[in-house]
Amino acid sequence: MHNRKISVISLKVLFLFLIFGLGSLVMSELKAQTQVNTRAEWFKEARYGMFIHWGVYSGAEGVWKGEKLRYDNDYAEWIYYRNRIQKDEYLTLLEDFNWETIDPENWVILAKKAGMKYVTITAKHHDGFALWDSNVGTYDIGEYTQPKRDIVRELADACKKHGLKMGLYYSHWVDWEHQYGWDHTNEIYPLTDEQYDQYWQEKVMPQMSELLTNYGDLGLVWFDMWIHHSKTIVTKEQLLQLKSMIRELQANCLINSRLGLSVEEDPDVDFRTLGDNSFGTMKLDYPWQSPATIAHSWGYHALENQWKSSTTLIKSLINNVSLNGNMMLNIGPRANGDVPFEIENRLLQIGKWLERNGEAIYGAEGFDLAKNQHDWCRITYKEDQNKHKVYLHITNWPLDQEIKLTGILSKPDKAYILNQEKNPLPFSHNTVVTRLSLPNNQPDPLVSVVVLEYAEYPTTENGLVAQSMSNGYSLTPDNWNEAPDETFLERPERFGSIPTHIIVDESSSYSWRVFIDEPGTYHLDASYNYQGDRLDGALIVSMDGNKLSSRIENTKRTVGEPGNNWQIDSFVSHKIGEIEIKETGYYDIKCKIQAPTGEELGFQWLWLFKKD
Numbered sequence: 375m376h377n378r379k380i381s382v383i384s385l386k387v388l389f390l391f392l393i394f395g396l397g398s399l400v401m402s403e404l405k406a407q408t409q410v411n412t413r414a415e416w417f418k419e420a421r422y423g424m425f426i427h428w429g430v431y432s433g434a435e436g437v438w439k440g441e442k443l444r445y446d447n448d449y450a451e452w453i454y455y456r457n458r459i460q461k462d463e464y465l466t467l468l469e470d471f472n473w474e475t476i477d478p479e480n481w482v483i484l485a486k487k488a489g490m491k492y493v494t495i496t497a498k499h500h501d502g503f504a505l506w507d508s509n510v511g512t513y514d515i516g517e518y519t520q521p522k523r524d525i526v527r528e529l530a531d532a533c534k535k536h537g538l539k540m541g542l543y544y545s546h547w548v549d550w551e552h553q554y555g556w557d558h559t560n561e562i563y564p565l566t567d568e569q570y571d572q573y574w575q576e577k578v579m580p581q582m583s584e585l586l587t588n589y590g591d592l593g594l595v596w597f598d599m600w601i602h603h604s605k606t607i608v609t610k611e612q613l614l615q616l617k618s619m620i621r622e623l624q625a626n627c628l629i630n631s632r633l634g635l636s637v638e639e640d641p642d643v644d645f646r647t648l649g650d651n652s653f654g655t656m657k658l659d660y661p662w663q664s665p666a667t668i669a670h671s672w673g674y675h676a677l678e679n680q681w682k683s684s685t686t687l688i689k690s691l692i693n694n695v696s697l698n699g700n701m702m703l704n705i706g707p708r709a710n711g712d713v714p715f716e717i718e719n720r721l722l723q724i725g726k727w728l729e730r731n732g733e734a735i736y737g738a739e740g741f742d743l744a745k746n747q748h749d750w751c752r753i754t755y756k757e758d759q760n761k762h763k764v765y766l767h768i769t770n771w772p773l774d775q776e777i778k779l780t781g782i783l784s785k786p787d788k789a790y791i792l793n794q795e796k797n798p799l800p801f802s803h804n805t806v807v808t809r810l811s812l813p814n815n816q817p818d819p820l821v822s823v824v825v826l827e828y829a830e831y832p833t834t835e836n837g838l839v840a841q842s843m844s845n846g847y848s849l850t851p852d853n854w855n856e857a858p859d860e861t862f863l864e865r866p867e868r869f870g871s872i873p874t875h876i877i878v879d880e881s882s883s884y885s886w887r888v889f890i891d892e893p894g895t896y897h898l899d900a901s902y903n904y905q906g907d908r909l910d911g912a913l914i915v916s917m918d919g920n921k922l923s924s925r926i927e928n929t930k931r932t933v934g935e936p937g938n939n940w941q942i943d944s945f946v947s948h949k950i951g952e953i954e955i956k957e958t959g960y961y962d963i964k965c966k967i968q969a970p971t972g973e974e975l976g977f978q979w980l981w982l983f984k985k986d
């Protein structure tokens with residue numbers, strides 16, 4: 375057995391931590407906060423909101439004096455810092471703003487049409503410039519507009535008028551304007567704690583007090599510090615001082631974890647914010663949210679052109695709801711207030727999709743089956759007028775017009791395409807597999823939803839491998855039932871040319887469980903990589919009293935990219951044999967991997983499939 379003593383579970387945790395990457399908080403542990411604060415009930419229900427990044431930087435559009443934003447692949451709203459702009463000169467960007475056409479109500483109307491339930495604007499981003507008429511200092515929009523504008527007030531009024539909650543983003547930690555605010559150059563030329571506290575007491579606290587007092591009820595305040603307070607200048611006391619002022623002035627206002635306090639450290643923090651464009655990978659019992667962009671930057675960037683499709687964005691939303699999460703999708707309006715066509719167009723498409731399918735999103739939550747159990751759907755659930763509804767969001771419409779759902783023991787009373795209740799879908803149910811026949815063409819051009827209705831909360835059986843889109847069972851290190859404790863999951867490399875696998879260097883056994891509802895002749899293949907020449911390694915698969923054995927052979931190497939001098943070890947699929955399955959039922963598949971003496975091999979999967 376490979377001797378790195380790290381369990382699969384702890385590796386999953388490590389993986390999560392790594393993918394949250396820059397822009398996320400250091401999570402001390404992933405211990406779940408169990409209660410949902412009652413003030414967060416609306417947020418759980420809402421599931422989908424708008425983020426607006428708009429400010430002085432919107433006038434630069436990612437270019438300063440003809441020079442593209444420095445530091446490739448970065449955010450347009452960071453141009454002040456990245457391109458080392460002088461403070462006074464930065465404000466000349468405001469000369470390009472068209473105050474006649476700027477109307478925050480238009481953003482709110484767009485949010486409403488997009489099916490969003492709340493709107494969060496950058497009241498103050500890292501550049502330190504306030505979008506409201508602040509009495510703290512002079513670096514605010516009131517000072518630079520004639521007649522004075524107050525974007526926060528205009529947005530608050532529009533949200534009230536159109537029935538959406540308002541959230542305010544406030545950059546508390548980073549502030550490039552105040553001489554003692556945090557600026558990453560301070561990692562080189564340090565600030566003293568006293569200086570930072572001066573910034574905190576004379577800018578953060580009084581500005582937050584204005585925002586919490588003058589703009590009516592706030593749905594949430596959204597802070598932005600992506601490292602733990604122990605790793606930077608902000609102290610826990612300062613964060614608690616800010617939090618207690620929020621609780622005092624706005625008892626129902628939610629606070630996100632990028633305040634710098636995780637929900638584990640302080641369960642009074644209402645929801646966890648994942649890293650930028652990081653979507654859920656596991657179900658959490660407390661509220662959480664992904665901030666997401668449609669291209670890359672948050673503020674408008676004229677040179678960006680990699681727009682995600684509406685379907686991709688809808689799938690991200692569905693994924694999050696299926697894990698009890700929320701998605702806040704960003705728009706970066708231009709200096710005249712216009713929302714770029716590419717953004718508006720996608721938002722309207724998503725809005726139309728939600729008009730048709732919103733029942734499966736708003737107020738819906740995750741269901742009791744593993745996230746990656748089915749490769750053709752994500753599942754949400756809702757109790758609705760005493761009916762228990764399981765929503766199958768079919769992210770890949772099957773070519774054979776049949777879906778096989780594995781894991782629900784209860785038989786549904788009814789199955790239909792959402793909003794087509796009058797045309798029930800034919801289905802059959804066998805123990806733990808529900809098969810449904812679908813129409814030829816998927817009804818929704820983006821993602822179609824099938825509803826299964828039950829009289830009681832459906833009971834589930836976990837730990838089964840479901841049939842995949844390709845009508846077989848893919849038995850992998852990601853879905854096994856039993857494996858030795860110290861199994862290390864090697865993640866894909868080389869753009870996926872090296873797939874997820876485990877390394878075995880002695881002998882070890884793994885097992886999976888399936889429910890087979892179609893008896894017949896089943897074939898087994900195995901995919902592995904072995905670079906040595908010894909012939910004493912073997913794979914021994916046992917299933918239903920049968921034993922199939924196959925000698926491990928060298929799988930050779932391949933050139934990663936023609937003409938380039940890099941090579942990768944090949945994972946090759948091998949036929950292992952066939953097994954006659956006579957009866958419907960549960961089957962355990964055990965695989966003993968015997969590595970060639972003194973050498974290691976990489977194991978990827980077993981593939982169990984029926985040949986007609």
Ligand code: GLC
Pocket residue numbers: 397427449451452598600650665672
């Ligand atoms: C990051 C960036 C910032 C952006 C935010 C959105 O923290 O610094 O520019 O506002 O993420 O999630």
